[in-house]
Amino acid sequence: MLEGSVVREQGTLAATFVVTDRFREQIVRYEGILPDLFREGQSVVATGTLAGGRFDATEVLAKHDENYMPTEVADAIARAKQKQTTPGSYPAAAPTTETTPPAPAPEVATPEAGETTP
Numbered sequence: 001m002l003e004g005s006v007v008r009e010q011g012t013l014a015a016t017f018v019v020t021d022r023f024r025e026q027i028v029r030y031e032g033i034l035p036d037l038f039r040e041g042q043s044v045v046a047t048g049t050l051a052g053g054r055f056d057a058t059e060v061l062a063k064h065d066e067n068y069m070p071t072e073v074a075d076a077i078a079r080a081k082q083k084q085t086t087p088g089s090y091p092a093a094a095p096t097t098e099t100t101p102p103a104p105a106p107e108v109a110t111p112e113a114g115e116t117t118p
Contacts, residue, residue: 028056044057044062047059
């Protein structure tokens with residue numbers, strides 16, 4: 001969405017803004033509650049119809065960038081990192097002694113008493 005293009009109509013839920021791919025621009029009008037992530041300069045997805053050079057949106061979705069992280073998740077990660085860097089917060093791991101069981105011995109035919117082998 002083009003920065004500085006959002007115009008909200010007073011007393012209504014209607015808004016007009018411009019979407020661009022940096023080569024072309026398209027005026028979009030939407031009437032309704034815009035998503036929380038709706039911000040100038042951010043990506044949006046709009047569905048609707050094109051009429052008279054204006055796109056009349058029936059739905060607007062705001063896209064977040066790849067760095068988006070919910071606040072709860074960011075807080076949990078920060079707490080976990082703090083615990084890891086605090087001395088004595090985690091007990092030392094006990095050393096492990098993994099051993100591989102020996103392979104079974106191959107079967108060998110033993111001659112019976114009085115037999116000879118070729």
